[in-house]
Amino acid sequence: MMFENITSRVDLTDASLELAIMLGVAFILGFLFCYLRNKSND
Amino acid sequence: MNETSNQTYTFGTASFEILLLLVAAFLVGALVCYLLKKMGLCCKNKAVIPTTLLTTEDTPELIDPVAQMRARINSTAPTASYPPPLHSQMPKMEHETLYEADLRSLLKGRSSEETTPPSNSPPANRPTVFPSRVSPAAPPKATQTTETTIAPLVLPAEDHVDDLKKLEGIGPKIEKLLNEAGIKSYVKLATMDRDTLKAILDAGGSQFKLHEPKSWPYQAELAAKQNWQRLKEYQDFLISGRNS
Structure with a gap:
């Protein structure tokens, strides 16, 4: 239901918060990926 | 973007672009981490204080124990080779003399074994001589001399199995791998x-790559001599060094 609400939303400006959160999470995941990879190589 | 286009341009139709944004954010995160690592701000192991900066005023908990030992070695023997031998990485100075005594007693034991006349038909549990440690110029029957010689390292029989799990850092899986x-x-x-053991661990799979076998030969040496007290002290040193 929530996914439906998001995908059917017309005004994308309201989605800026969700988008920012998703981008932030992706950024953190990318950072952690690199960090843990370097840790395991040491 | 005008109102009419907004009616068709929904979040669902923008999913591909959002996906691209997410991938881009992921890559930016990885790139930031890479750059921080290059700058030395993250992903580094515990920093070892240079021995030249060590002073007697430094509190012990701030100093890596291995660095402490290196500083002591450098202070007593400035021309010592780097990295120092593994056996020198002892917790305290008073232990060094004890371990040196251990090594001397080990050599003494080997010398006494060497002076005993070899028998032609050794029993099944008699250890066999490791060939690479035998001096080629050594006579078959050694006479008693005053000069100290390094005796050959004695290996146990092929079927002799010890509990390697008693050594710090070796669990059941690594013991199986070593066996x-x-x-x-x-x-x-x-x-x-250390390099041979590391190669064995690397060949065993990725789950063994994080293990460091540097201390295992010396632990095994103490265990072979059944010097459990010294082994316990050394293992405590290893554990405290890891946790600090």
Whole structure:
């Protein structure tokens, strides 16, 4: 239901918060990926 | 973007672009981490204080124990080679003399074994002589001389199996891996070097790559001599060094 609400939303400006959160999470995941990879190589 | 286009341009239709944004954010995160690592701000191991900066005023908990030992070695023997030998990485100075005594007693034991006349038909549990440690110029029957010679390292029989799990850092899986590599006894493990053990671990799979076998030969040497008290002290040193 929530996914439906998001995908059917017309005004994308309201989605800026969700988008920012998703981008932030992706950024953190990318950072952690690199960090843990370097840790395991040491 | 005008109102009419907004009616068709929904979040669902923008999913591909959002996906691209997410991938881009992921890559930016990885790139930031990479750059921080290049700048030395993250992903580095615990920093070792340079020995030249160590002073007596430094509190012990701030100093890496291995760095402490290196500083002591450098202070007593400025021309010592770097990295120092593994056996020098002892917790305290008073232990060094004890370990030196251990090594001397080990050599003494070997010398006494060497002076005993060899028998032609050794029993089944008699250790066999490790060939690489035998001096080629050594006579078959050594006469008693005053000069100290390094005796050959004695290996146990092939079927002799020790509990390698008693050594710090070795669990059941690593013990199985070492046994498959032919390392079943303490004496055999004591003859191995760090690089060979590391190669065995690397060949065993990625789950063993994080293990550091540097201390295993010396632990095995102590265990082979059944010097459990000294082994316990050394293991405590290893554990405290890891946790600090």
